[in-house]
């Protein structure tokens with residue numbers, strides 16, 4: 463049960479399904495990796511880029527560019543190599559063209575970079591944005607921008623889900639994986655995907671097991687064990703899709719990775735790069751009880767992670783980005799926990815969560831000015847509890863329908879509180895009812911106290 467109290471604040475899952483507004487970016491070329499030296503050598507061509515005027519090309523700050531070239535194999539002049547700006551993990555590049563021009567439809571970039579390898583030593587921290595290499599594996603998520611990621615400035619959107627045709631090679635390791643394709647035992651392998659994915663790389667010396675197209679990577683679980691795990695995962699997928707009325711049909715990849723920082727025993731850190739789910743510190747053999755069922759904490763844990771199947775980077779924009787991304791995934795995990803572990807379990811979880819927010823103060827959503835004002839306690843605890851109050855007031859069905867409409871709105875624009883209101887009224891909640899809820903639980907200066915009181919009254 464150690465997970466229950468710790469999990470909430472330890473899931474750092476920034477996700478992933480990116481909407482490309484004008485066409486789907488395709489990436490082809492070669493990537494050579496060296497596990498011993500942490501070396502990357504990339505020659506990549508991006509095509510079918512969206513027609514963007516305000517854009518940046520983001521590439522990890524540890525990568526050194528040899529050149530950018532155009533479709534005629536001519537060098538392209540670019541800005542960012544001197545006195546350039548940093549965005550997150552990356553240096554921002556733009557082409558030195560007429561300022562009125564759009565990003566070209568195609569370009570090629572050649573670059574190299576090397577990253578630290580942790581063997582008997584540690585960093586003080588680890589997160590999804592770090593290229594993490596140890597003596598066994600190399601992990602590079604889309605957040606690291608190990609490959610060129612396009613930033614749509616106007617819509618504040620990172621576009622990093624690409625279709626691909628890539629040749630990956632690995633020095634010093636036996637297995638190569640790129641998100642969306644089955645892992646391969648090979649020193650060099652060709653990977654093709656006609657479906658866009660954020661490009662997580664996971665390569666190294668490890669084994670994997672497969673069950674009907676689903677995989678567990680870097681583990682020694684038996685096929686029987688894997689089947690039990692995937693049976694449980696199917697239950698969670700079915701539960702989420704039944705609740706939201708949106709299908710969850712993709713095969714998934716569970717990855718056991720090792721953090722490059724020292725972690726407390728028993729703690730687990732997970733991230734999601736759909737349809738991959740990576741975890742440290744989880745013993746896959748110990749996920750299930752003697753009846754072959756996940757322990758309750760894991761239903762909730764995976765319920766949150768798989769919730770990002772729906773609330774991913776498709777909703778991660780605007781000032782309330784963290785709210786749409788994490789609070790909704792966490793709220794979905796309440797439904798999963800209730801359905802698969804029972805009401806009693808969920809009640810305990812909800813009451814436990816109150817402890818994390820009692821002493822803290824929070825700004826109402828309508829007064830949020832910067833993304834990061836929605837801190838971890840806000841996004842993982844307070845706001846999901848707010849959504850739980852919403853469900854308790856209007857019923858599960860209307861709550862889930864509201865979520866579904868919110869997702870529809872997110873296909874076209876950055877979400878705002880107004881979208882929540884429109885989604886709620888579309889799902890059958892009257893404007894007046896929503897207004898009363900909003901006044902008390904969203905915008906009131908004492909909204910936190912109101913949420914706590916409501917949860918205590920119902921579940922305490």
Ligand SMILES: [Zn+2]
Nearest residue numbers: 473475788791
């Ligand atoms: Zn999350």
